[in-house]
Amino acid sequence: MIKKTVANVQQALHGVKDGMTFMLGGFGLCGIPENAIAELVRLGIKDITCISNNAGVDDFGLGLLLQKHQIKKMISSYVGENDEFERQMLSGELEVELTPQGTLAEKCRAAQAGFPAFYTPAGYGTEVAEGKETREFDGKMYVLEPAFKADFSFVKAWKGDEAGNLIFKGTARNFNPCMCGAATITVAEVEELLPAGSLDPNEIHIPGIFVQRIFQGEKYEKRIEQRTVRPII
Amino acid sequence: MLDKNGIAKRIAKEVKDGYYVNLGIGIPTLVANFVRDDISVEFQSENGVLGMGPFPFEGDEDPDIINAGKQTITTLPGASFFDSATSFAMIRGKHVHLTILGAMEVSENGDIANWKIPGKMVKGMGGAMDLVASAENIIVAMMHTNRDGESKLLKRCTLPLTGVGCVKKIVTNLAVLEVTEDGFKLLERAPGVSVDVIVKATEGKLIVEGEIPEMNI
Numbered sequence: 366m367i368k369k370t371v372a373n374v375q376q377a378l379h380g381v382k383d384g385m386t387f388m389l390g391g392f393g394l395c396g397i398p399e400n401a402i403a404e405l406v407r408l409g410i411k412d413i414t415c416i417s418n419n420a421g422v423d424d425f426g427l428g429l430l431l432q433k434h435q436i437k438k439m440i441s442s443y444v445g446e447n448d449e450f451e452r453q454m455l456s457g458e459l460e461v462e463l464t465p466q467g468t469l470a471e472k473c474r475a476a477q478a479g480f481p482a483f484y485t486p487a488g489y490g491t492e493v494a495e496g497k498e499t500r501e502f503d504g505k506m507y508v509l510e511p512a513f514k515a516d517f518s519f520v521k522a523w524k525g526d527e528a529g530n531l532i533f534k535g536t537a538r539n540f541n542p543c544m545c546g547a548a549t550i551t552v553a554e555v556e557e558l559l560p561a562g563s564l565d566p567n568e569i570h571i572p573g574i575f576v577q578r579i580f581q582g583e584k585y586e587k588r589i590e591q592r593t594v595r596p597i598i
Numbered sequence: 599m600l601d602k603n604g605i606a607k608r609i610a611k612e613v614k615d616g617y618y619v620n621l622g623i624g625i626p627t628l629v630a631n632f633v634r635d636d637i638s639v640e641f642q643s644e645n646g647v648l649g650m651g652p653f654p655f656e657g658d659e660d661p662d663i664i665n666a667g668k669q670t671i672t673t674l675p676g677a678s679f680f681d682s683a684t685s686f687a688m689i690r691g692k693h694v695h696l697t698i699l700g701a702m703e704v705s706e707n708g709d710i711a712n713w714k715i716p717g718k719m720v721k722g723m724g725g726a727m728d729l730v731a732s733a734e735n736i737i738v739a740m741m742h743t744n745r746d747g748e749s750k751l752l753k754r755c756t757l758p759l760t761g762v763g764c765v766k767k768i769v770t771n772l773a774v775l776e777v778t779e780d781g782f783k784l785l786e787r788a789p790g791v792s793v794d795v796i797v798k799a800t801e802g803k804l805i806v807e808g809e810i811p812e813m814n815i
Contacts, residue, residue: 392645392682393668395661418682445721455719463720466644467686467728474683485690486731490709490762493727523662535662535679536646542681570681587661593669595653 366561369529369553369579374404377552377580378517383410384437385516388473388544389417389427393446393590396537397426400554400582401519406430414438416513418469418540420450425588434458440513442466446590465493468510470540475512476547477575482511515548521582522571525555526564529573538570546575554582600771600788600813605739607632607815609698609769612737613639620644620689620729622699623667625739629698640676642694644725646685649677666725686725690732697733699726701740701765703755706802708765708777710738711757723760730761742770742799749801751775751782772796774813781805786813 371377378401381387387405391397405413406429413436420439421428430436431449438460444450453459464472465487475483484507488494498509520541523534531553533541545551558581573579600608606628613619613629615637621627630650633639641650643665650665651672659670688694703711710730713723730736743749751768768775773796774786781803784796787810797804 392666393664395645395664395668441722443722443724445719451719461720463722465723465727466682466725467690467732470682470686485728487690487728489731491727491759493723533679533681535660536643536664537662538679538681539646540682543683589659589661589664589670590668591664591670592659593653593671594656594659597655 366528367573368527369573369576370527370558371578371580373580374400374554374583377401377554377578378404378408380550381405381408381410381517384412386414386416386514388513388515388518388548389415390520390539390541390544391417391419391426392536392539393419394421394426394588396521396533396539396541397421398519398521398554399585401552402426402429405435406433409433409435411435412437414440416440416473416515418442418466420444420447422446422590423449425586431459438462440464440469442469463493470543472510472513473540473543473547476514477543477545480512482509484509513547516550518544518548518551520544520551520553522553522555524557524559524564525553525579526559527561527579529553529576529579530564530569531555531571531576532564532568533570542571545571550577551575552577553579555579556582556585599791603628604788604815605769605771608774608813609737609739611815612767613696615639617695618642618648618688618693619696619698620694622726624700626698626700627667642685642688644685644689644729646680646682647671647673647677648680649674651677686728689725689728692732692734694733696735696737697729698737698739699729701738701750703750703752703757704738704740704765704768705752705755706777706781708763709755710760710765711755712760714758716758726760730764736765736767738765738768740768740770742772749799751800751802753802772799778805783807784810786811788813
């Protein structure tokens with residue numbers, strides 16, 4: 366067994382520097398690497414490019430990095446619900462590259478799987494395709510999209526073991542598996558870190574080969590963005 | 599004239615037994631409330647769930663189980679969770695049978711604009727571009743005109759596009775229309791709405807052939 370465990374979040378983030386590109390899992394605030402984000406805030410590194418479907422809310426998730434002006438560029442599909450984000454974007458402090466959600470996921474997966482680029486129909490004929498190579502297959506038009514390149518991936522799983530194997534829970538899975546192995550170093554934080562052999566190999570979502578460092582997160586707030594309930598009739 | 603629930607109710611009739619369906623935010627979300635309960639349908643949410651159920655009862659909310667609108671949800675028996683790349687493989691690979699989404703503008707050749715108003719805050723396209731570029735069967739739920747009474751069914755979209763030539767059917771507060779090679783074809787009128795009213799509210803080319811029946815909802 367090749368051991369991937371590190372003692373804490375400080376060791377897990379060893380080597381992060383100003384100007385790097387990071388992938389961060391999560392959809393809204395669901396399944397975000399809360400402990401890695403908190404440590405990035407503490408380290409105060411600057412000029413980061415973040416690849417993440419969303420940009421958090423004002424006081425949580427990537428919003429915490431925005432507050433400290435640590436992010437230079439966001440690559441996302443949807444960035445609503447964040448006033449500070451809007452302010453920085455409109456004032457030109459923050460660069461934003463909007464990418465269709467399926468394309469964003471596939472640009473991660475392509476990096477993980479060793480594809481330099483892929484063709485997708487998403488965005489053909491729109492401003493997203495401007496300046497990009499297009500090609501016809503079977504009478505339909507497609508846009509060539511390159512794989513992402515990133516220095517670190519920060520992902521969050523439910524359970525993991527010493528070998529770096531991961532299991533996700535519910536829709537907290539989202540972009541996390543696609544980002545494993547898609548950057549030079551993948552850092553996984555888990556709610557529960559178990560000895561090797563504790564997880565059934567049949568149940569593993571992401572094999573440890575895609576993960577370089579794994580640690581148990583100190584705490585998880587798991588904030589709900591839109592609490593919606595059904596009336597009791 | 600229909601209200602938002604009326605539009606959702608009419609669209610629900612397009613949902614057939616055995617369909618996997620993706621519902622957008624807004625009126626499309628309401629469609630789930632009106633689907634017949636004697637047919638088998640599964641709702642997909644692009645953040646990674648198939649077999650979505652209703653909102654949870656108070657106290658049962660799980661922060662790890664949400665829909666694409668970031669709302670807490672439940673799952674039904676037979677449900678599954680998956681990652682975002684797999685989710686869009688379902689969409690791009692045409693495994694999802696029907697996509698229902700809102701629009702700001704639709705043109706007579708089936709172009710759709712629903713993600714960006716220049717000069718206003720840009721929030722992003724989310725999964726809309728992937729959905730409209732891939733789905734075989736797209737139904738748009740929208741108001742026929744804007745607040746100033748101007749048509750949203752146009753010759754050409756004025757707003758930045760989400761996709762080209764992709765819309766097949768439109769259900770508005772006034773009518774059901776099909777997008778054909780020759781323009782918008784009027785299929786049904788909303789209860790109490792005359793063909794004349796629909797003609798006046800449609801800027802794009804409108805094809806009216808024979809007697810136009812009233813919607814049965």
